[in-house]
Amino acid sequence: MSCRHRLSGFTLLAGLPLALIWSAPAIAQTIDTAHPAQGPSDTPAAAPTTNPEALEEIVVTGVRASLKSAEAIKRDAPEIVDSIVAEDIGKLPDRNVAEALQRVAGIQIQRNYGEGSSVAIRGLTQVRTELNGRDIFTAGGVDQLNLEDVPAELLAGIDVYKNPSAEQIEGQLSGVINFRTRKPFDFDGFKFAGGVTGNYYDLADKTGPSGSVLVSDRWNTGIGEIGVLADVAYQKDYFRDDQITTEPFYTLNQSRNADGSFVNPSDAATAAALGRSGQVTTIPHGGGLNKNYGNRQRFGTDVALQWRPSDTLDVTGEVLRNNYKFNIRGNAFFATTGDGAITPHPGADFKFASNGDFISGTWDDVPVGSYASQTTRESTTTDYSLKAHWTPTPNLEVTADGQYVRSDTSQSNFIVLTNGPNTTFQQNVSGDVASFSTIPASNTTNASLYSNNGFLDDFSKSYGSEKSGRLDVKYSFDNSVLKSLRAGFRYTDRNNSTRDTGYRYSSINGRGELVPYDLSDIFRGDANVFGSVITFPLENLSNYANTLSSFGINGAPAYLPSGTNAQSQQTYAEYGAAYFDASPWSIPLDGNIGVRVVKTNVSVSGYYQQVPQVAQPDGSTATGDPEYAAIAFKDSYTKFLPSLNLRYHLTDNLQLRMAASTNLATPTFSQLNPSLTLTEPGPSQHAEIHTATGGNPLLKPMTSRNLDASLEWYFSDHEYVSVAGFYKKINGYIQTAITPRDITFPDGKTYTYQVTSYTNAADAEVKGAEFSFQQFFDFLPDPFDGLGIQANFTYVDSQAPSPATSGPVTNVPLEMLSKYSYNLIGIYEKGPVSLRLAYNWRSKFVETTSGVGTGNLPIFDQPYGQLDGSLTYQVNQNFSLGVDARNINNALKLSYFGISTRPRTATISDRRFSFTARVTY
Template sequence: MTKITHMPRRAALLAGISIASIALGSSVHAQEAPQQPAASEGDIVVTGVRASLSSAQALKRNSDVIVDSIVAEDIGKLPDRNVAEALQRIPGIQVQRRYGEGSSVAIRGLTQVRTELNGRDIFTASGANQLNLEDIPSELLAGIDVYKNPSADLIEDQLSGTINFRTRKAFDFDGFKAAASLTQSHFDLVDRYKPSASLMLSNRWETGIGEIGILASVSFQKTAFRQDTISTEPFYTLDPTVAGDAAVLATLGRTGQTTTLPHGTGIGEVYGDRRRLGTDVSVQWRPSDTLELTAEVFRSDYKFRYDDYSFFAYTSNSAIQPLPGAPFTYADNGDFQSGTFINLPVGNNTSAETRRSKTTDYSLNLKWKPSANLTVTADGQYVDAKTKNLRSIFGLNGTADTLYQDISGSVPVVNIGSATGLANPATYNSAFYLDNLNESKASDRTARLDAEYRFDAGILSSIKAGIRFADRKNRTIDTGYRYTGLNGIPSQLENVDLSDFFRGDADLFGNIIAFNRSIIRNYQDTLDTLGIASAPAYVQSGTNQQRQKTYTGYATAFFKTDPVDGNVGVRVVRTNLDVSGFYQQIAIIQNPDGTESNGPAEFNPINASRSYTSVLPSLNLRVHLADDLQVRLAAAKNISRPSFGQLNPSLNITEPGRAQQDQLHTTSGGNPYLKPMKSDNFDLSLEWYFSRTGSLTAAGFYKNIKNYIQTAVTPRDVTFNNGNTYEYQVTSFNNVAKGKVKGFELAYQQFFDFLPGPLSGLGMQANFTYVDSKAPSPATTGPVVNVPLELLSKYNYNLVGIYELGSLSARVAYNWRSKYVVTTAGNGTGNLPIFNKPFGQVDASVSYNVTPQFALAVDGVNLTNTRRSTYFGIDSRPRDVVVNDRRISLTARITY
């Protein structure tokens, strides 16, 4: 999807707490490794957090491959609002946050993650090849497995790992099962309460045609958020050979000295909410001991909405004028730290954005055992996914007399002054409106056939082979941004009180006026108020399509000879890809009444096709050094195909209107000629399981990646058919030569049962991940040339204190990650990468089982009110500082 804006963007963030969902019927191919001892009569049956940790540990211990799992034995007993937050406690996983919630993850520093539902494709229709993790309510899941170095029988298309979400089935339970939960959450910055609820019903019956089981589950969640941001951008180094820059240097008394000044600053105050509705219905039929059929329909319906105020003083790449004689301070390298500027354009925007995504997964699975040694599995799936997006922006423009900035502290000081006052309509001389609509529809048809034959004796324990066909399509229609120049300043303005902005910790410029938020939240009301007849029309040139067919065959041999077991295999994949779109330019035309609007589109079609075959061998070895100690070795080749969004060839460029001329002009598009990324993966792990819930593990990994895809920003002069030329910062993607990722993970968990009395309920989890990577930056000159891979923190750790004794369970978790690259090239910054500073946050939960069937829980997220900050390449050039909500939730759960 192509986007175009003419204003500073904002950042994202925040948090969650962990221990997720349950697991029976794992897709992990378990072998006859040492098992946890079964409970016998008189044994204490472990429940709650201990049972969850015990089950997760058993899955990791007994798997044929390197895998970590999240398991919650109690139905719905999960404090996390979505699956991204549930995943953040697993070693090697780092969570990206958007408006206060986890939205995506990186595994061992790489974001090229494959998402599956019960071992099948699952994705959001948005041009991505994976599921948007914030879409799925975690209550629907039975468990989550994270595969870090796959075997040949697992589906390809990932560099870092595969996340498989497992749902419950009726045959997981002995008979009738019911569970329900009700939650009320408070979000403190936005000061709103939102409810959540879930219900699961399951039963199984013996009938005249065999055993039948039915399970139905539904989850409903609402959340709210507010995000406050202070931004500084872009930075430009003064060029003494340019007359305008030389004059500025002279005014500053810096002639002959390297000097870098910011050309803009501003604030944003975003209000929004999310709604998740998830349903899962499955029917199982076992007509005989050798045949089992499972049909399932899984549906996720996600709504996201925000509206905001933003106010900024901004000259883009035009010169910024210092106040003569005013004091200025600089960092040692000549970067601006504080000072006063004069006569700056100011922008005052009120905007709204909505997204609705629906993903429905239909699947049918047949499992047949014609003999004790042979198992044949046939599987079919159809995924139907739809996403609709709306962006609506009202803007006022004027001029500020002065701007004082001090960016030397943790919270930048921003004081914008105007003789007429920022809350006075007379300060603003023009207004405009932008709107954009787009829709994506995606589908996936897959079929696979697998067979496994187990041997009764010998080194070879089994052979597994299969074939798979997948046909995935994605089609996006986009109106492009429609510009409407308004004739005068509308009267529907309101006073915005900024006294509590940034929790009252910001040094700002007082109140402002802005277009009414209650109007901008309703798209039709906005059009009616501004006198715009209709929404923009979808046109042929706003369409892009991608289609990908894959033909796969694999064979894997599983072997065992004391003390070694493992598997070796190869996967061969043929990929056929077709993409199409348009290059489009839209010039502004002058209407007879003096207003401006979009003219007719000029466009040219773009089509690209390619095919390639990938051969992907893999080897997994495990050595049992003792009953409780084992070593794993793994090596594999893998590929990660470019996402459909990255391949989208369309590029839409709309000429800026009169009211936008002083703002930064940006656009983005894909690259249809991207190659798939290839990686050679090597893993080594040592695992010590010293008790049912106690383990100490260490893992090292190395990935050698070719054709790694990174973001690149290129300035481009665009001339429209009316003769006007403007510079655009065009964001796209390219294949850098290669990248390397290496590191290690340490993980420890234990309950201290040996302690006396109440202290025996204490336990802890701890893990640490080190990831080192290197890839060339798109920038070839300047202060930062080589950077880590995007979204990769070198250091990440989790510390979780646990208490569980009797009916009481409590947990306090701290998650921390070091700095990471948000993007390898930012707009208007000399192509510098944008870094997120190190940050950590504290989450906690307490639950009490009032009866065996009824429990109460309270949990808190972001209890330390963590701020997140970004900077351009070097920390003397800050970009954004962001605060989000703390969340406190009270939950009641019933299980029968």
């Protein structure tokens, strides 16, 4: 049969379902309008339609074997999938989960203090995380698992689903990330594997250990076959993060009133002093730096029990517990006038860009100061699951699955504020890294000019839990185009609550020690900033009780009702899907079509709080007791999520996939948090910009209609090339926005607050393409026949309205989305040697669509690329040694306010070098 006839058959089968799915949101909207009490769903994606147990049975013993296993998953899955498979037990290709995911086409990651922390798939951050096809999350309102929390050694592999089928749980716009752990029946019998690693971090100049142990066995008993597995992993990582900042830019207001007077005489005077009267002029109000030290500690355990009492029944119980501790201490030093005017130094040389943006110059009477801070976070997530798979007849399968997840997170924040003198401040922002100094230099090194004036402390606790259950039924047909019918039901009940003391400010009246702090090594000694500064010693902050005592403060801040908020969400989901294979009709086409119906009930509660100023007997004012009122909101909605997945076999090794679907993502719990606290400004703060941050309980869910296509050529069992295209039409996309609100306090005074919150912005579109290539060059002569390459490139184009409706930026891409990204990975595997060198790059992206103090301009991160490498030597069948390096190129992370002539931050992080010994029996 010719390709032309084959494609005709494809078109006949695909056209009508594609049209129905594309129009489904309109149909769903009609139904929602008719039944406003009904509503969509909230969560995960069901286990992949490809049998996960079967996939996990693939034995991987090296780079080629792991790539072969990942390719098999990609090739045979009913949906568009990319996978990462552990080379050996306890070892993903990268030691951090997020950093492993960045190697997948279409995925871009965010880094937190030098380490991968979160991901976006095809430009969207609304990603669903799963553990073995079930929900997994970190308490605190994010609705996802914090990828920093997971020891990579616990995982057997990661699957990334880029288009859903009806069986997959809802709760994403961009894709599903499913983390797979190992089970005792994955192995033929007894299995032991262990490894230990020493990691050196060059900027922090510290070494941290990590290690893992897995033990598994299975036995035939009088009640059937039983298997038990225990897996334990521990990591302790250190980091240091150096950052140099330029304070937000402000454009001088030289406009005039109707009578000819200046609207802002101060700005007009500044422009005249700069010799720029009548010219557009934008200047920063200072600069500063941060030098942070910290560590991360992960301890994960996974215990799995499998029981096979008969050939028709399997039961699996699993408990996974993960504990994550994060600690960071840092010093910041700054010279800034904040929101107040800044004065040019008479006679100083100033330079400006052609658009009027400041490049270099000298300012007078700029206050200097510092702060010392410490933040700690501890999260513990425990997942209990029980699954039974029953095959009463060769054609009927029934799967029952239950789960309970509990996650707890606690955090503390301490800050000591130190004031210094007003000084003359020199500043130059012309290079990648800003430079600045004071005149005289002793203004930053003379301790007698400084005093501690304030201490802030804050504590928060978050708790999250979920109970869920699902039942799935599959009936298979023999010798039929219709291969199987599948149906199922799922119920979840999820709750989240947060208690926060809020930041308590205590005046410490110059109490506390002050010490000089050397900055000569900042940016590895390559930065031209203050050589030394005065600050509160970091080591003193680690003992909270002693800190309170030294400052004369009694006890920790109290948890008030106003610092409490809670969210709950129940979902009821059911689906039906038909799987078909048209090969009996001589049409090499297979796929599935189905629909998922989800009803969601959401309730949120919190407090609206005002903190007034109270008149004192002497005529002054002081902060009074907070006044608060409880608030609560409820919502309910129902959504229909149809999906179609088609695969056309052009040849035995060449296949074309096409898919259409509707996705749903609900607002996160933190975005729905209705609580808002507004503190009335004191007399000295009346002229400042007043800000506040809160959620929006009126947010609606986001939906997307998706079209996907992928052409895949598998020219061997571990080599392929693929090209994919995608298009998403998103309704009600949620963005950050700043809106002015006039707030009246009990004393009758009204102030305008710039409130940062969330809004369902106008509709957005995301479209793009991916290219992936994987090959080993076996045809080369020895020893070059061990060479191989992995490469992928992603193009994502998106645009949404910017919250800024005027100024130099009015439209921006979606947050955290780079238009271009690529991975280039060189591999060498020959005999006992395995070498891997990986470079990951992404173009600029929007960090936030509207930054406070930027004139509502978005904040952009500049293009970023990082080089990592690893080398493993297999000493014998059971023992191997390895070394790896991260951030070999000492990458520099840069950001700017709206346009590139307004630099914001320059940041560097550690290079990590590791040595690993691993044993397997």
